[in-house]
Amino acid sequence: MKASFDFAAKSGFGTAIRDSRYAFPALEMVHLVGLGLLLGSILLFNARFFGFGMRRQTLREVAADFAPWTRLALILMVVSGIPMFAAKAGELWREDLAGFTVKMSLIAVGVVFHYSVQIPLAKAENVSRGRIAATVSLVVWFGAAIAGLTLEFL
């Protein structure tokens, strides 16, 4: 794993971002807009299992309504996140490996869980299991967001 962090940190890509005054802030702005869209769509999807938010629509309808926006948000997050990682890989390895590992693991769990467990539950209109899954999802995604903010602010 150290090799991949080293590779990212020493890549021309990472160096170019570190040398620019505006590149990293610009990437972070895209990341924040993506975060709003991602957590907004995840939150509203999960809320529906508890009868909040878009409660006049069925679970299946809510899943279909938000799916393209969750996907777009994930793309924005990855596209802005990879260069940010490249720029900060060295620092992350030395100072924040634990926080970064927690964040990435939670995101991986969140994505897999969303598409393999939650979407099928929504399509089956399964409220009882859906509520358990929604609770798990909210904890995982907000955990990932808080881990991400920790990397930035602490």
Added chain:
Amino acid sequence: MLLTFCEWLNETWVSVGIRESQWVYPMLHFAHILANTLMFGTIVFLDLRLIGVGLTRRRVSDVAEQLLPWTWAGWVLMFLSGAFIFTSDPVVYYHSFFFRIKMSLMLLAGVNALLFHFTIYRGVSAWDQGVAPARARMAGAISLVSWIAIVVTGRAVGYFDR
């Protein structure tokens, strides 16, 4: 006058306390960004519906009525956390170029939302399904662009003006 107020606020115990605390300051930023996901992350879907690119199978009134309570809850959290963040460094924010732009954009977004709700949205029953009229699409676009710009300028304050 505004500057005098900011200078006074800067010396109050609340301001000094937040500025010098190790935990309160980052916590306020956490709260502000999470509240933003609640506010921005819900208003965006009404904007997208108005523009005609998202939730197009839903009635506009369905989206508005069901999402706006979330947007308001997010707004209250944003305002409270934002007010405390401002209090921690009022003179710096007063002089910040990006903060001034951000506040102007908030005003624009607010006026746009009020105009929308008290004029064209009154007659929503006539265009509840399908494509919204041009003025409603325009209101959605102004809202979407200004909220994205608010997020962007908000981050710029932290990077370039502090």
